[in-house]
Amino acid sequence: MATNINEAEFKAIIKAAEDWPRADTGNTDFGYGTAGFRMRADLLDYVVFTVGLVASLRSRKCGGNAIGIMITASHNPADDNGVKIVDPMGEMLVSEWEPYATAMANARTPDKLRNCFIQIIQNAQVHDHNARKVIFARDTRPSGARLVRALKAALEATNTEYVDYGILTTPQLHYLVKATNTEKMDKPYGEVSEEGYYKKMGKAFNEAIKRATKPPSSPVTVDCANGVGAPKMKKLLEYLPKDILKINVVNDKIESAKDLNFQCGADYVKTSQRVPKDFDGKPYDRWCSLDGDADRIIYYFVEDGSVFRLLDGDRIATLAASFIGDLVRKSGLEDAITIAIVQTAYANGASTKYVEQTLKLKVEFTNTGVKHLHHVAAMKDIGVYFEANGHGTILFSERAQKAMRKHQPQSPAQMEALETLRALTDLINQTVGDALSDFLLVETILAHKEWTVREWLSTYTDLPNKLAKVLVSDRSAYKSVEGTAERRLLTPKPVQPRIDAIVSKYRDGRCFVRASGTEDAVRVYGEAGEVYDTEDLVGKVCEFIGGLGGGGGGGMSDSVGPAGRLGGESGAYQTQMLRESGLGRDLREPQAGE
Known part of the structure; x- marks a missing residue:
């Protein structure tokens, strides 16, 4: 089979790679997941170099369309x-294409890098003569400038x-990325510049509000996670x-790397259930708080007595669905x-019940992860x-926009x-989720509804909930029933019936593993x-799993009640903050993504 490979290009790749050797991680491999690659910055140079190679091939596969690369670690x-x-x-x-990126990052020798490169060309049927273009950016981390040099080396070599x-x-x-690739279409997404982004947002906000x-009677303070x-x-x-929305910006010390996401930002506020520093x-x-790369946002306030409300x-989601549903009905498009x-x-x-019973809208469930939700x-x-x-x-289909x-x-x-x-x-x-865009959306809706945070919170009352981790000898044994959005287990066989029996004893009980x-x-x-x-329910399920002979007897949990954080410990399960609303990973180690 023809490899479609340019030998001169490959020689240039190998020569460039000499300046960005792979970190010695022993037998530990890197994995491309929902968040791409994420790890300690000193391990990333070679990984970013190989991502540049993959992006070049991806652009060729996509007919010369621009491919984007973002260097960031979000809330880390x-x-x-x-x-x-x-x-x-x-x-x-x-x-x-995720396995291609993973394989390239784990190619430890020039021969393996060459074989990987050829395999992608063959398997993905990449045509070497196609144009290739990549656009990229980074966040404020000091390591970003060095990693950009590694990326440029790969792009110049190819x-x-x-x-x-x-x-x-x-x-x-x-x-x-989208603006670049739609620039010559009948309906371009927007002006191809950073300023074009602000122009589009500003114009739409003025029109929507x-x-x-x-206008809102009180200002809003935005914690930008430094x-x-x-x-x-x-x-x-x-x-x-300026006369409609008053905005105070705090935690804006981008020149101080140690302050990035430190006791502030969306992840800190969400997982610790407390206000930022x-x-x-x-x-x-x-x-409200953004995260370190501004793709997430959460709102909060305190009541009298410093009671935290999230x-x-x-x-x-429920606020937006309520407002958009009203607009669809009022415009005659229902x-x-x-x-x-x-x-x-x-x-x-409680949010699901509110959507189905009060808003009368359909709820679809999917597996954990933004890519599943977006799809x-x-x-x-x-x-x-x-x-x-x-x-x-929020995604508006072409059918909806045409209507x-x-x-x-x-x-x-x-x-x-x-x-x-x-x-x-x-x-x-x-x-993609965009904290700045979502911020303007929320402020628009609150202005239209003439709501304060009190009215927003009063739409429903969250059920107390708890998240725990139990160590097991073989996580692959825990398989979910297909089509249940990971809410029911297929194996090990004894677990789901036991969960059902435990849950049946509690009002509004729900539990999944x-x-x-x-x-x-x-x-x-x-x-x-x-x-x-809630504490009792989760504790009993954890104890059962821990007693199956697959580990247990320790772990982490994050517990949230309607008035804030639950303290203390539950049996042997020490309370500790988890990241990612359930994924709870220590992302300081090489991981497969979010």
Whole structure:
């Protein structure tokens, strides 16, 4: 079989790779997952180099369309970093190419690198004569500048055209990829520049909020996690109406690497169930937090007595679905457009009940992970998805957008609703979860509804919930029933019947077990009507699994009640904060992604 390989190109690759040798990790391999590669920054040089090679091949496979590369580690500490590939329409790299990226990163010798490169060309049927283009950016981590040099070395060795956009948020890079590849289409996504992103957001926000009865009566404070979101939020403010929305930006010390995500940001607030460092809000002041690369956002406030109240991704999803559903009905499109909310098993059961019983909307469940949520949401007319950690967006299908364009309103009220709905399709970054875009969406909705954080919180009451980890000897033994969104176990056979028996004893009880993606452990998530019932339910399930002879007797848990964090310990299961709304990984080690 012809390899379609240019020997001169390969020699250039090997020569360039000499300057970026692979770190010695023994038998430990790297894995490309939902978050791409993520690990200690000192391990990444060679990995980023190989990602550049894969992106060049991916661009050729996609007919010369631009492929994106983002260097970031999101909510991780500053001495971590990561890299991921963005496909032509701003979406995540297709899953079929993840093994290629993994294999390249684990090629430990020049011969193995060559074989991997050839195998990708053959298996993916990449044509060498196709054009290739890559655009990339990084967040504020000090290691980013060095990693960019490794990336450029790979792109120059493969004669790949590239554009370095410097420091951007992750969603801005996704925006630029789609804008670049749609620039010559009839309906381009937006101007191909960072400024074009702000222009699009600003114009859409002005259009969406102008029909609100009155602007928010109080300012909103944005915790930017001392990350890239800080300068980009300040830049966005230049495009927003100053007389409508008052915004205070805090935790904006990007020059201090040690402060990145330290006791602040969306992940810290969500997992620790407390306000960020140096919080000075008064009762019922509106606050929100971004994460380090500004693709997640969560809201929160304190009540009298410093009681912490969280408005997380579930709350943002229900708020958005409620508002968009109202606009669809008011514009007269209810028979032409359907709306669905996509959730994972980790979504609070109270939010699901609220969507189904109060909003009268359909809920679709899918496996954990943004790529699964995005895929299902993309199949709906309007698909709303947010993970509890605040990562999510809203997708408007071409069918829905066509219905909006063609619809002839029958009254001024229908016209107003329709114009607001159309504005939302530009305000919402549909390529990926975008904290800045989602921030403007939430502020628009609260203004239209004339709601404070109190009214928002009052829509439903979260069920107390708890997340625990149990060590097991073989996590592969824990397989979920296909089509249940990981909510029921197929094997080991004794576990699901025992879970069912335990759950049946508690009001509003729910519990599921799923295998960890990165270690020999299982995650146990449970809910019940009372805090003590939740603790008891999860404790009993953990004890049963621990007694199966597969490990146990220790682990981690994160427990959240309607009034904040639960303290203390449950049996042998020491309370400790988990990341990623259930994934609970120590991402400081080489992992398979989020």
